[in-house]
Amino acid sequence: MAGDDRFFRELRAAGLVCLLLAVLFVAPAANAAPPPVVIAHESFPDNSITPPMLRAIFSMRLQTFQGERLTVFVLDSRHPDHEAFSKEVLGVFPYQLQNAWNRVIYSGTGRGPVTVESRQEMLRRVGQTPGGVGYVTGPVDHPGVRVVSMEAR
Template sequence: MKKHSLILLASLLASPMALAEVVVIGHTSGPDSITQNQVRDIYLNRSQQLPDGQKARPFELPEGNSARSEFHDKVTGRNDAQLKAFWSQQVFTGRGQPPVEQGNAAAMKATVASTPGSIGYLDAADVDGTVKVILTP
C-alpha cells in the first residue's frame, strides 16, 4: 500500500497540473522575444530597456501569488523576502521603484495589453491574443 501511495504522489507531482508554466508576456507592439538575462535585469532594476529599445515597464503580481513565486524562482532567483529587502534598499537610496503591482492575472494581462513597452508574466493558460509570449523561462 505504501508503494502505491508513493507512486501516486510521484505521478501527481510530475503531472503538468502540479506546476503552472509561467511565461513572460509583452505588449503586442514590443519585441517578439527577450532573453532570461534581459528579463532578470529589468526586474532587478539593472536595465530599463527592452531589446527593441523601448523603455521597459515591468509589472508584478502580488506577494504570495504562485505565478510570481515561480517567475522569480526561475528568472531572478529571489524569493518574496529577498525581493522586499532589495526594493527597500533601491527605494531608500533613490535608485528606483519596484514594478507596479497588479492584483491578479486578469489585471496583469489587461495592463500589459494596454501599455506599450510593458512586460509581465502569467501562467501560460491565462495568455490570449491581447498579449504575446516573449519568453518561456
C-alpha cells in the first residue's frame, strides 16, 4: 500500500511538471505576434521575392533589383521588430546583418541601410522612396506602400 501511495504522488508531480512545461512553452507561442512582413514602395518591380534574394537585399549585397536602385530601411538593431524580422523572416541574427553592413560600408563597395525610429516612420519613408524596401508588423495601410510576399524556397 505504501508503494501505491508513493507511485500516485510521483505521478501527480510528473503531471504538474508537464502542465508547467505546457504553460511555459505552448501558451507564449499561441500569443506570439505574427512575423513582420516585407514592404516596398509601390514601384517595386515584383509582387513576391525568394528568401535568398531577400537576404541579399537586406544584407546590402544587392543594391539594385530589376534595374531599380534599392533603398533599404531598417529599425534599430535593438528594436523587437528588427530582431523578429532578422530571425523569423531572414533566418539570421541581427548581429550577422550588422556584420554584413559593416563589410559593405568599410570596404567601400556600398552603403548601409537607413535606420528609422518607428513603424510609422518606416511606412512613411518606404512610401516616399522609389525603390524603398523595409518591414513592419501589423496591418499595412499606407499610401505608396505594398506588401511583398515570400516565395517558397
